[in-house]
Amino acid sequence: MFYHLAHPTRFLNFTLPWRRWLGILTLTLFALGLWLSLFYSPQDYQHKDAVRMMYVHVPASWFALSTYVMMALLHGIGYIWKHPLADMAAKAIAPIGLCLTILSLVTGSIWGKPMWGAWWVWDARLSSMFILMLFYIGYILLIHSYDDQQYALKAGGILSLIGVINIPIIKWSVNWWNTLHQPASITKLSSPSLHNSFLLPLMVMGAAYLCLIVWLSFIRLENEILARKIRTLRFASYAKKTYLQSYEDKA
């Protein structure tokens, strides 16, 4: 299966029937998640209605981190097994991760203002999350700064693997240091410190974000494959045109 799907056309054929359903599922889950977050969820006894910001902030943060881990894993697979799609997939998901990191920082900042009285503080969690955003930006700039795609993806892969060091720092920064940011509320799904009425909207929004990432990853990977095919076709048609021109000149 792993090697079977390494072929771009086979991979596209495999994902094509899933994509439409994933799109529909994503939009349905977002609609349900929004309804649960804004109408179903009760007030928190400390945060009051501000707790509703958790349903957009927390899933964005979860998936900003997991997208980065996925990106590094894909580059790792690319290095070890020389899987042709792995590096392309890593490149395809980077903008999704960057967008989620920005959303996490922005919604966190909006939540922080009424709770902490400040839009931003340089505490360990916020600073390490800001560094993650810089890693994403650096990665995207790096892979677009080389003409040779293979070389660009290799350089990007090294940067993404270095950046993985930042992930455990983000995850455990709230435990290692005394931060303004609260520690994780869900460490084990079996015994979360959240009541079910808060957990349900959070899980639905989490599922919506997950479907969104998978759906967009398939689309963006197809974009990468198409861009490569276009480059090859342009090169081939240029070569054929030059050959045709020289043939006509001789005649």
Next chain:
Amino acid sequence: MLDFGVYTNYITAAYGLSLLGIGFLICMSLGQNYKLKRQYDQLCLQDLDINDAL
């Protein structure tokens, strides 16, 4: 209109920006997909013409 007391503006901003960001991602990816598919089809047609000429 939703009313969450003193938090209404904050909640509106957080949800508004989140939906804007997600919408931007979806539109960017689907728009790029549409553009690339069109380019690819045009190039395939051009290539067929060149092949005929050859």
